[in-house]
Amino acid sequence: MTGMGGPSGPGDSSIVSEFHHALAAQGALILVLLAVLFIGWNQLRSMQYRRAAARGEPFGQASPDLPPEPSGRRFLRIAFGLLWLFDGLLQLQSGMPLGLPSGVIRPAAATSPEWVRHLVDNGLNLWTNHPAAAAASTVWIQVGIGILLLVAPRGPWSRGAGVVSVVWGLVVWSFGNAFGGILAPGLTLLFGAPGAVLFYVVAGVLVALPDRMWVGRRIGRLTVGGTGVLLLGFGVLQAWPGRGFWQGSIGSTPGTLTAMVDQMAQTSQPSPLSSIVSSFASFDRSHGWGVNLVAVVVMLALGGVLLAIAVGARGDRGDVNGSIGSGDGAGGGGIGGAFGRLLDPSMIVLAVVCVADWVLIEDFGFWGGVGTDPNSMLPFLFVAFGGYLALTRPSSPAGADAAGVGVASTPVASAARSAEPAVEPEATPVAAGSSVAADAPAPGPPAQRSWWEGIDSRRAGRIAATVGALGILLVGVAPMAAAAASRSADPQIAIAEDGAPNVTSGPAPAFSLTAPDGATVSLASLRGSTVVLTFLDPVCTTDCPIIAQELRVANTLLGAEAAKVRFVAIVANPVYRSTQNVIDFNRQEGLDAQPNWLFLTGSLAQLQKAWNDYGVTVQAAPAGGMVAHADIVYVIDAHGSVRRIINADPGSADSSTESSFSGLVAAQVTQVIHQ
Amino acid sequence: MSRLAWLVVGGLVVIAVVLVVLLVSASGTPTVTVPTVPLQGPPVPSSSTTPALATAVLAMGQLSDPANTFYELFDRPSGASGWTLATPPGVADNGGLVVGPSSNGAVTAGFLPAADLTFSVLATRPAGSTQWSAGDAPGTLAAEPDALATGPSGQIAAVQSGTGTPVEAQAPGATSWHRVTTAAELTGASGGCRVTRISSIAVTASGVPYVGTRCTGTEVGIFVPDDPSAASTPGLTAPTGGWARLGPTLGASGVSATTVLRLQADGGGVTGMVEGSGPGRSSLVGVWSATGSGIVASSPLTVPSGWSVRGTATGGAGGTGNQGIAVLLGSSSSSSLRVTGVAGPGRPWVPYATPPAGTTAVALVGDEVDAFVPSSSTLHVWAANGTGPWHQVAHLTVPIQYGSSS
Structure with a gap:
């Protein structure tokens, strides 16, 4: 129903x-x-x-x-x-x-x-x-x-x-x-752009690089420089007027960042955390301009410094003994030019800012029961720190060679x-011999050893x-x-929607009705075929067309087995039950071309008998309502016994439940055929 | 990397790529696709009054939710004191109802497509009865107030949607339909207007079909068989002599298209309402025709800028001669409403008192104009005599079954 x-x-x-x-x-x-x-x-x-x-x-x-x-x-x-x-x-x-x-x-x-x-x-x-x-x-x-x-x-x-x-x-x-x-609009680094997983991808790329690429400070320079560029770009975006970040609220409407934080605060999480995030949302609502100013200044300043350090280190080829932050850019491999000495403080500031953002704005990212990752700030910080280490502790060429390069x-x-x-x-x-203990027996002819x-x-x-x-x-x-x-969705979806099929065994009530071509069709005349029986209203506006299509797809899923199956629908409308109604429905659903599809009708008395025998209540609603009837599918074996009773209510009727129902019917029919 | 490592890594990459391709395409998976047709949108609420019966169709329920918006038919037999619910059962009518009353009180109602139902079906009711019988439509009805007409012998004419908007007819007692005309055929007989679609059909008390169309230009497309006397067969067959356009021509400046909004049989011919539209403007004209004669038109009523037609009515004048028409206009920028009517040929447009807030339809019954104010499942009916004040005359509770169409 x-x-x-x-x-x-x-x-x-x-x-x-x-x-x-x-x-x-x-x-x-x-x-x-x-x-x-x-x-x-x-x-x-x-x-x-x-x-x-x-x-x-x-x-x-x-x-x-x-x-x-x-x-x-x-x-x-x-x-x-x-x-x-x-x-x-x-x-x-x-x-x-x-x-x-x-x-x-x-x-x-x-x-x-x-x-x-x-x-x-x-x-x-x-x-x-x-x-x-x-x-x-x-x-x-x-x-x-x-x-x-x-x-x-x-x-x-x-x-x-x-x-x-x-x-x-x-x-x-x-x-x-x-x-x-x-x-999407509202793009901001503070709330997760450009996507946490993109940093996983960047890290994956760096890990996948051949060892020789890690020689020297090239990776470090690129990573630190890239971090700087990212911060600069998002800093400019954060400062861009008209995006709602400069306002904590506009009238009663929260500003962009406030709304984001508010949304995170509502996530299911331990109350102290929710309280912290809510407090920050309130603070941002009152001081949106100031908060955004701090965010913009920090992003632009950090971005500029990190980029300058990366550019300043361009001439360095990777002296492993080089000092960081010497600022002279000469001898000893000092990096970063005049900005080199700002690298450590910059990384500390970046770490503080990332952690603060992670806690106050991203709200750790994984609460609420369907959190998939800790959001972007931690992986961003990790990538940046990886770059920092690559810049400050470069790998030696010998190490790279030793790792199998060249x-x-x-x-x-x-x-x-x-x-x-x-x-x-x-x-x-x-080369085990090189590490054999001094008191080992004198080496003789090399012994044959397995790999x-x-x-x-x-x-x-x-x-x-x-x-x-x-x-x-x-x-x-x-x-x-x-x-x-x-080829179809998990049948469990349909079971979740309508319950598991009822496995049963008992004689199927007989019926004798009329096919669209005027022929009389009885259940007995279908003996030898597995019958998938349902009840449909030919002028139904919602469920019946869906069920008909689900059965059409089930027929397709059956493949060669479909030759052993007859899909039979009996009219479930006390008013609109003419042969023409049935023909129009079949044409509408494209079922007029399916050879094993039968939509049967008859006199009201004949139909009512079938409805009663199969326990289907059919009731016309007043005031423009649709005829109500049970959505149900019977699977009747080749000997005329009911083997499965399947609730066919499309319910939410999304593509998954529909495909799942088709798969469920096909699976049940296959089981009945092979019983 | 060793060869084996390359193979394994390559294999994983291939698996991932295959996974992505499958994610995107899901090719070969049979999908459940329910056929649908673009919904036309229901016609504006309308009412008709014949000598035997007044009918009105309007939307009720939860109007913001299409699945819980139901179109209800109310009728009021001649001499009855009030309106009663008469919606035919058996089909969800969320897509809209079209009603074609006969001059003798018989009614044909048509259900417009809704949700996954793509074709129309009919319900017919003989004169004096309250019992509906199921009927088949020739296809999908056009979403126009007068897309259905019932002749005096029970013959039915229906305007279909889609290419050519053909008019099909069914003889009394028959189950098959036959073609009466198409927009293309009428274009050939238009003598000045290019018919873009057929918008209305009426069958007079003597069985003569009138066809109203939408035309480009200033010519109004109201057509009758070239030899009306020969065409008034119970079966409403296609006229052997072709069609003749009765006109008229709208003289108002700025009109670039005309549409026959309403066309209803009255005592001696038809009463109709024509909209002349152009860029940013619209005007309404009442039209009357006695069988076998030409068209008489009223003066135009200019629809104020920012206003639109919310409901139409034909009727009044006792049903013995020409009928009146009334129109409910609504402002797009406020909840303001107006009702204006013209009582017959040669009469001026007369404004009625401001209708009650929430009025969605009006009806002309005798000397009275009724306003319908639905509120969920309750219908309040107000009435005014002539241009006098409105007073509430009834409220009806309609047993709407919410959720029955979803």
Whole structure:
């Protein structure tokens, strides 16, 4: 009956339950994978011990230490690894499957241009059609990326982690963040522009760069300079008149920033935090001009100084002993020209401003049950600090070479390569002889060693951890790809809307009615086919056309099985029940061309008997109302037994529930056919 | 990077790209797409009074929500003291109702498309009855107050929407429809006006069809069969002799198009209302025609700038000769309303007293003009005699079922 169902909300228990089940199943798979990896690692160590003992060699010697990872890269890798991990854990929130599109993604795109909203809507189809699978996949993808960044410090796997971070970051930034709102009005760095995930992407790019790129201060200069440019650009935008930032309020209407902060204060969160943010909103309402002035001055000043430092350091080629902030720009590799000495204070000011903005304006970014990340200020600060480290603690060329760039014959390079996780056997075994203890037996002819004997404990652990991280990542990617390839939405959406199909068994009441071509059709005449039976009002304005289309799509989803199925509708209108009404409806819905579709009508007595037999109440409403009737689908097997009763109320009738219902019907019909 | 590492990283990138492509295109996924047609918007509230019956259609319910806006038909048989709810059942009428009363009291009502219903259906009621019967429309009715007409023998004529806005007719008791005319055919007979659409149809008490159109230029498109006596068949067949335009021509300066807003059968022919429009201006003219004769037009009523037609009425004058017309005008910048009427050929436009606030429709019944003031499910009816003051005469509670169309 119209309005029987209600739209699903973020707390819908069946979808949340499916989400939790998916997480549990995938988590179990991951645990198995990790257990296998641990056992493999342990087995390897045992085999190495036994082999070493058999040879009388000491066991457990570590490979020479790796050359140090550039400080900036190390910081970015760990910081963004932790951020991805944190974001993945945020995706565990129960409100994610149903709440993310309506609570986060669509609002983020609401003020963007039409083409952005269109793109986001298209991207959202996967999520809204498969909310539980998509939400669970996102958890593992982000946890996987985070762990991969954390456990793979050097070499191709580490750079690969950067690439994966970039790819997923771009997906999230475009589809989930509507490009960080950069195409929407009200754009401001203070509230999250150009999108938190864009900083993840930048960090991913930096991590993915070859080691030789980290030699010297080039990365630092670019990053610090880029930070400066970003601050300058957004400072100018913040100062631009007419955007509502200079006013705390305009009459009773809050100014742009006040409204943003007010909105954040209303998010569900611990009351002390809400109180702090509300207080700042009140302060901004009263002193909007002053607050914006401070914001503009800080952004422009910091941006100018950081840009000047980056430009001033242009001649520096990366003397690792260089001092920072000497200001003389000569000898010793001093950087930043006259502004060099302002680098440390600038970074301190930037950190203070970012944290203040993060707390007072962005309100930590992740409260409310569907927060997906800690918003932009932390990742922005992390990128800037990574640049600072790259500028002040540049990597040496030797370190880069040692990490596998250019030199292959030195012991250091060999050791470095050995430390990189690699699956294939290495052509040259580890140069273990160089680290053999002094009281070891005199070397004889080189013993034949298997490739795995050269893998030390630390390296083996890294390999295991990296494979584990990749496994977690794939556990996330695989079901999402499967969901994307699916031809209909998750049937659980329809079940959440209307309840699970009633599995039953009993003889279907007989009927004998008239087809549009005048032929008499009875249930008995359909014996041998599985019958999908429903009741439709041919002049209905809402539910019936939707149900008809859902059944049309279900027929398509059945593929070859559709030949064994007859879709039958019986008129559910006591007034408009003529053959012409049925013909007009079939034409309207494009069902006149579907060979296994039958829309039957008859005398009022015949119809009433069918309605009564199938428990369908049909009632004409007064005063221009639509005829009310139950929206229900019976699946009757080839022998004339009712096997499924499915509530067909379209409810919220969005594309996901419609597609889901089609998928549900097709699945149930398939089951009945094969029973 | 080692070859294997490149392969793995490359594989991940490929997976991500595939994911993005699938996200964007979702190609091959059958989608549930419910066919829709662009809604025409309901016609302005209108009323008609024939010798046997007065009818009025107006919107009620929650007017800000299309799914909870219902168009209600009220009728008042000749001699009855008040209006009663007469909306035909069986179809949601959120898209609008079109009513074609016959001079003898029979009524045909047509449901306009709404939401996912893209075709129209009819309901018919014989003279003196309150029971409706379901009927089929030839397609989608035009959203015009007089897109339906019922002849004295029960024949029905309907103006359809869409290309050519054809007029289809159904003989009494028949179930099939046949073409009577199209806009293109009338253009050939227009003699000066270019017909852009057919806007109204009337069938006189003697069975002669009158067709009103929208024309570019100053010529008014009111057409009759070239030989009316030969055309007055119960089946309303297409006239073998073609169509003749009766006119008239609007002399007011600045008129670039004319539209026959109303066309209703009266005692001896038809009564109508024509709008002449041009850039930034609009005027109304009453028109009358006795069967077999030409058109008589009233003086023009200039619609003030910033005002528009909110409702129309035909009737009054006892129903035995020519009828009067009335128009409800509303200001776009305020809630101000005016009602002005003309009692018949050769009579001047006369302003009535300012109608009650919230009036959405008016009706002419005998010497009385009624104003309808809906408020959700309640209808307040006010009446004025001639140009006298308004007084409330009734209020009706309509059993609207909110949410029944959503």
